[in-house]
Amino acid sequence: MWIEALFQRHAAKLTTVNRKEGVRERYRGYTDWCGAVGLTVVERRVVLKGEFQAFLTLGGIVHRVDATANGVRGVILGEYRSAWRLELRMPLIQLALAGRYGIDRQDVSVGVQRLDGTGLSEATFDARRIANARREFREMSEYVRQRYGIQP
Secondary structure (H helix, E strand, O other), X not given: OHHHHHHHHHHHHOOOHHHHHHHHHHHHHHHHHHHHHOOOEEEEEEEXXXXXXXXXXXXXXXXXXXXXXXXXXXXEEOOOOOOHHHOOHHHHHHHHHHHHHOOOHHHEEEEEEOOOOOOOEEEXXXXXXXXXXXXXXHHHHHHHHHHOOOOO
16 A cells, blocks of 8 residues: 555564654554545645635645545544634635636545554535635735735
């Protein structure tokens, strides 16, 4: 499985036997979950660069993109807050993934999941929420540009 190959590639950075086994055990639940649900990973470690007609660019990493019955799901791995759906970045990530794969934004969901394979939670944002996020991002971008006197 790809996660075992990733572990092997980075194992030299783990300096003690206890640390190596701790990391392996931590991800065992995740790899078990992947196998149990028959996960189809489209891409992993997707670097996003969202252009939203603003001075700033939304950038970051989506850890895993899965094939789903409706399209694709972008997943950010790690601990997350219960209010993750309210984060400005989430509808923008949905829009960026739709653009990347050339599919309708309603065929894309975004989600979060803990590193042990538990807690997968996903959402698909409607057109109004996406438009509001784009507007807010452009306004924030313009504020930064003006605040620091940067010419467009």
